[in-house]
Amino acid sequence: MAEVLRGAPWLAGYPDDLVNRLVSEGRLHRLNVGEWAQAEGDDRPGLSVIISGLLHSYCAAPGDREVLIGLVGSGSVIGHATRYSGGPRLVTAVCVEPSTLLELSEEALDRIGAEAPHIWQAMAGFAYAHMRSAVRMAAEVISLRPRERIAARLLAFHDHTQAKEQRVIKVSQELLGEMMGLTRKTINHHLSNFEQAGLIRVGYGKIELIHIDGLQMIADRVS
Amino acid sequence: MAEVLRGAPWLAGYPDDLVNRLVSEGRLHRLNVGEWAQAEGDDRPGLSVIISGLLHSYCAAPGDREVLIGLVGSGSVIGHATRYSGGPRLVTAVCVEPSTLLELSEEALDRIGAEAPHIWQAMAGFAYAHMRSAVRMAAEVISLRPRERIAARLLAFHDHTQAKEQRVIKVSQELLGEMMGLTRKTINHHLSNFEQAGLIRVGYGKIELIHIDGLQMIADRVS
DNA sequence: TATAAAATGTCACTGTCGTTACAATTGAAC
DNA sequence: GTTCAATTGTAACGACAGTGACATTTTATA
Numbered sequence: 001m002a003e004v005l006r007g008a009p010w011l012a013g014y015p016d017d018l019v020n021r022l023v024s025e026g027r028l029h030r031l032n033v034g035e036w037a038q039a040e041g042d043d044r045p046g047l048s049v050i051i052s053g054l055l056h057s058y059c060a061a062p063g064d065r066e067v068l069i070g071l072v073g074s075g076s077v078i079g080h081a082t083r084y085s086g087g088p089r090l091v092t093a094v095c096v097e098p099s100t101l102l103e104l105s106e107e108a109l110d111r112i113g114a115e116a117p118h119i120w121q122a123m124a125g126f127a128y129a130h131m132r133s134a135v136r137m138a139a140e141v142i143s144l145r146p147r148e149r150i151a152a153r154l155l156a157f158h159d160h161t162q163a164k165e166q167r168v169i170k171v172s173q174e175l176l177g178e179m180m181g182l183t184r185k186t187i188n189h190h191l192s193n194f195e196q197a198g199l200i201r202v203g204y205g206k207i208e209l210i211h212i213d214g215l216q217m218i219a220d221r222v223s
Numbered sequence: 224m225a226e227v228l229r230g231a232p233w234l235a236g237y238p239d240d241l242v243n244r245l246v247s248e249g250r251l252h253r254l255n256v257g258e259w260a261q262a263e264g265d266d267r268p269g270l271s272v273i274i275s276g277l278l279h280s281y282c283a284a285p286g287d288r289e290v291l292i293g294l295v296g297s298g299s300v301i302g303h304a305t306r307y308s309g310g311p312r313l314v315t316a317v318c319v320e321p322s323t324l325l326e327l328s329e330e331a332l333d334r335i336g337a338e339a340p341h342i343w344q345a346m347a348g349f350a351y352a353h354m355r356s357a358v359r360m361a362a363e364v365i366s367l368r369p370r371e372r373i374a375a376r377l378l379a380f381h382d383h384t385q386a387k388e389q390r391v392i393k394v395s396q397e398l399l400g401e402m403m404g405l406t407r408k409t410i411n412h413h414l415s416n417f418e419q420a421g422l423i424r425v426g427y428g429k430i431e432l433i434h435i436d437g438l439q440m441i442a443d444r445v446s
Numbered sequence: 447t448a449t450a451a452a453a454t455g456t457c458a459c460t461g462t463c464g465t466t467a468c469a470a471t472t473g474a475a476c
Numbered sequence: 477g478t479t480c481a482a483t484t485g486t487a488a489c490g491a492c493a494g495t496g497a498c499a500t501t502t503t504a505t506a
Contacts, residue, residue, distance in 0.1 A: 059362040062375050063443035067362040090355055117340030120347050127350030128303055132313050134357035139282040139290040141364040142404035146493070152285045172453060181365035183494055188455065204453065204502050220286035369463075395483060406464055411485070427472050427483065 001028075001102065004051050008075035010126035014118050021116055022049070025108040029101045031055075037078055037093035037101060046105040047079040047123075053099020058092050066092075068178045070133070071171070077126050144219070146182055150190050152219040153180055154200070158209055167209040194218075224251075224325065227274050231298040233349035237341050244335045244342075245272070249325040254278075260301055260316035260324060269328040270302045270346075276322020281315050289315075291401045293356075294394070300349050367442070369405050373413050375442040376403055377423070381432055390432040417441075 005011055005019045026049070031037065037048055037055055052074050058066040069091065072078060078093050104112075112119045133156075140152050153176070157169045177187045191207070194200045199215050201208040209215065228234055228242045249272070254260065260271055260278055275297050281289045292314065295301060301316050327335075335342045356379075363375050376399070380392045400410045414430070417423045422438050424431040432438065 059358050061359075061362040061366045062371065062439075063367075065362075065366045067366045069358060069362065090358060113340070113344065117336070117343060120340065120343030121336070124343055124347040124350045127347055127354050131350060131354040131357050134354055134361050135282050135292060135313060136284075138357060138361040138364055139284040139288075139292065141361065142402070143284045143288045143290045144286075148285065174453075179365070184454085185456085185495085186493060189493090192455080202454085216285075222286050222288070397483075407484085408465085408486085409463060412463095415485080425484085 001051050004074050005049065005102075008049070008077075010077065010122055010129060014122055018112075018116055018118055018122065021112045021119075022102070022104065025112055026102040026104045027108075029103050031095040031099045031101060033095055033098060035095045037095065046103060047077055047109065048101040048103050050074050050076050050078070051100045051102055053095065054097040055093040055095050055099060058094070059090060060092075067181075068175060069137075070179070141181060146180075146186055147190050147193075148219050148221060149180055150176070150182070150187065151194070151215045154207065154209060155212070155215055155219060158212065167212075168203075168206050169209070170206045172205050224274050227297050228272065228325075231272070231300075233300065233345055233352060237345055241335075241339055241341055241345065244339055245325070245327065248331040248335055249327045250331075252324045252326050254318040254322045254324060256318055256321060258318050260318065269326060270300055270332065271324040271326050273297050273299050273301070274323040274325055276318065276324075277320040278316040278318050278322060281317070282313060283315075290404075291398065292360075293402070300353075364404065369403075369409055370413050370416075371442050371444060372403055373399070373405075373410065374417070374438045377430065377432060378435070378438055378442060381435065390435075391426075391429050392432070393429045395428050 002019055002023055005022060006016070011019060028051075029048070031053070050072055055072050055078070057069045057072050057078065059069045061067050072093060078091065109119065109123075136156070137153075140149055140156075144152055154169065157171070158167065173187045173191065174184050176182075177184045180187075191200065191202050194215070195202050197214065199209075199211045199218070201210055225242055225246055228245060229239070234242060251274075252271075254276070273295055278295050278301070280292045280295050280301065282292045284290050295316060301314070332342065332346075359379070363372055363379075367375055377392065380394070381390065396410045396414065397407050399405075400407045403410075414423065414425050417438070418425050420437065422432075422434045422441070424433055
């Protein structure tokens with residue numbers, strides 16, 4: 001568990017002391033497939049660090065819609081951590097693989113912060129990282145047309161899975177469509193197109209990226 | 224200046240001591256229309272608090288595109304504040320009204336943090352707030368069709384300008400379109416539609432919200 | 447192995463938004 | 477007060493993505 005924390009980008013560069021405090025103050029929690037990481041309207045604020053497993057994060061949109069925002073895996077953080085983040089919970093996460101989370105209540109964070117104020121700096125850091133990816137996603141959806149958008153998002157997934165030789169994205173076309181506001185039909189159409197061009201290889205519930213630069217060119221194409 | 228800081232939501236609830244430190248460590252800076260708040264590729268991290276004026280924030284998207292993400296006014300914060308927020312600067316801000324900013328270099332923040340660690344907590348707070356609005360914007364663009372999207376974004380502007388009786392949004396239809404990935408024509412079409420329904424009143428370079436609940440109903444409409 | 451569930455490939459039709467262009471209006475600068 | 481730039485109103489056409497439906501393939505379950 002401590003290795004996961006030490007490997008998390010938002011904790012890189014902070015002393016191990018911080019990791020140890022997180023481990024000792026946090027509470028381990030197992031989730032089965034289909035369970036929510038935080039119940040909707042859950043009013044106890046706090047963070048959860050994903051130690052292992054995989055969750056889907058959904059964002060509430062107007063009209064009782066739920067939009068799949070992204071996939072969160074080990075090392076990621078979910079939840080909101082400050083009294084001042086305001087308003088009801090915006091993002092909910094459901095477990096799609098058996099997972100273990102390290103829960104950090106607000107009180108626990110306060111206790112850690114009293115001794116090691118770095119914790120707040122680290123939290124600001126990952127809030128920034130989350131913001132970056134959210135802003136980027138919004139910018140993509142606003143400015144790119146479906147074809148370019150699909151290419152850009154595939155690349156975003158690739159960047160996110162740090163392992164460079166790991167070029168297989170395990171997501172169904174249905175989910176892909178849900179994540180970028182397109183129908184499965186449209187996704188399928190463009191993916192087939194990419195496959196014919198030799199850029200990717202489409203499998204059952206997975207997509208293998210073959211020609212990264214080619215995808216980048218498509219994403220960058222103007223007009 | 225101190226009043227602006229004290230009134231900023233992300234500093235609410237923190238001792239005045241923090242505000243005073245920010246004022247004394249920060250460096251005041253005036254910007255004229257058309258100037259960038261942070262040059263692209265600017266590698267000195269740091270924050271700027273907008274004291275007065277108005278800026279447009281743009282996000283870089285694939286293919287050298289720049290997308291207008293939002294309008295930032297007094298009390299808002301721009302820039303990234305941690306070494307770990309990673310990668311090149313994502314958001315740039317250009318001044319559209321003569322503005323004054325309070326610049327806080329990373330060193331200044333470190334100095335403040337050494338004495339008043341609360342600063343990091345406050346920064347985590349507004350990073351969260353930024354993340355919230357970014358995620359929400361992404362969710363809207365993904366899940367809502369243009370008509371609902373326009374209604375939702377008008378409401379978002381309204382929420383953002385805290386003054387409840389202030390229901391006039393000063394943005395041109397051109398800019399509105401740029402912000403939500405629609406052409407001015409489409410914006411104009413739907414705005415006219417809303418106006419006929421008595422929900423808004425369209426002016427020259429401004430939009431007055433008349434019937435908030437009606438807009439909410441449109442934004443929430445499913446189908 | 448048999449069966450069900452999930453995911454993919456494909457179709458014609460429809461609707462909506464983008465494109466391009468021009469006219470009319472408003473506001474501000476001089 | 478006049479001029480000019482910025483903004484808004486409007487039109488015909490085409491492209492492209494959404495809808496809904498169905499067949500096929502793959503994986504998981506019994």
